[in-house]
Amino acid sequence: MAIPEYKLDNPVWYSLSETHKNFGIDSGTTKFYHPDYCPFGGFTSFETIKDAISEYAVLANTFFIIGQKPIIPENLKLKNELICLQMIIHNQIDSTVDDQIVKLGDEHLNDLLELVKMVYPEYFKKKTYSLGNYYGIYKDNQLVAVTGERMQMDQFTEVSAVITHPEHTGRGYAKQLVAHTVNTIFSKDKIPFLHVAESNIGAIKLYEKLGFQIRTKISVWNIVKNQ
Secondary structure, eight states, X not given: XXXXXXXXXXXXXXXXXXXXXXXXXXXXXXXEEOTTTOOEEEESOSSSXXXXXXXXXXXXXXEEEESSOOOOOTTEEEEEEEEEEEEEOOSOOOOOOOSOOEEOOGGGHHHHHHHHHTTOTXXXXXXXXXXXXXXXXXXXXXXXXXXXXXXXXXXXEEEEEEEEOGGGTTSSHHHHHHHHHHHHHHHTTOEEEEEEETTOHHHHHHHHHHTOEEEEEEEEEEXXXXX
């Protein structure tokens, strides 16, 4: 059976059509994650995109469309376009674990949010960690690195929130956590993929070293309300 990689060209749409359908707001040809979980949207038709975006903007002051450039209503604007590499891996990672990896739960949520706030506050919301499993490494009772799962389809799961505290970089934490997350995804008979900013050369090199390959480029369009 062929693996439907075409779904990765519109990852939000297919995630909200499959594994994550209960986390979404469905406007027909446009689907958004509820903003409490993840401010992302995707669409399959330009005909109704403006109305769907206008309705979602009532719930979120800033949000993102992943994939094609959307048509937006006049009261909103495209703040910027972030070009990402979408990377995929097809084999488990053979990696040594030197540090204890903790599966994060409700009792770790405040630590997780504090760490994420340093790097990706606009993408990560209070309920984002409910979308999948998140794993972390603690040192002296401080969460210093984290990696987890975000968008999920029937055959694919996104590796996301690869974050290391700025004072603890260069110690191999991200490598261990990404390997652990990837191998856990494979154990569920799904294929891991991720998105990384095209300009983040260091992260891209790490992912390539672990076995990820560049599949395509994909745009993340930031939409905000006009001031």
